[in-house]
Amino acid sequence: NAGVMQNPRHLVRRRGQEARLRCSPMKGHSHVYWYRQLPEEGLKFMVYLQKENIIDESGMPKERFSAEFPKEGPSILRIQQVVRGDSAAYFCASSPNSNQPQHFGDGTRLSIL
């Protein structure tokens, strides 16, 4: 049973470009969560999605950031017009329902030049 798959593992972008981060949840999991982690810091919740719906986006910046989890295909975290401060590790997690433990992918490390 494959775990949570994130790609790419590393992504380099120049300021002003767009970054797209993908996450395929574990088989049988329909709940997806995105977190951001800065070096030496903990996990900061960004957004929670269930197939085709955004359930909670309280941790996501209002501008430039968006997330989707379409009926078919992976969940996408999209960052438009990236800035240096967007450099971080972005982790995706999934669970079978909202009150079950979340299982994490290995993250995408985003670097902005």
Add this chain to the structure above:
Amino acid sequence: GQQLNQSPQSMFIQEGEDVSMNCTSSSIFNTWLWYKQDPGEGPVLLIALYKAGELTSNGRLTAQFGITRKDSFLNISASIPSDVGIYFCAGFPSGANSKLTFGKGITLSVRP
């Protein structure tokens, strides 16, 4: 909102020693989880606890769900170098539609 407190931020132990970490909250939690994160990887679930007083082991790791439901403990016995990493506690606060809440993590270093 609810917060989980983990301290100290870093711990340094000698290989072979036991180590204990705790996680506390000012409010009641229904579920406690312990994760470990190795450098460059995502957090991995170590132990899940669902009932007050529950004591669960996973190899050399033992975790307990505190009786007050406001704390949890993780013990690692006979530490080895590969135990290094960041240990996060997490939990679901009591109440409907509660969101998984994470502590800030404890970085464990093991000296050979």
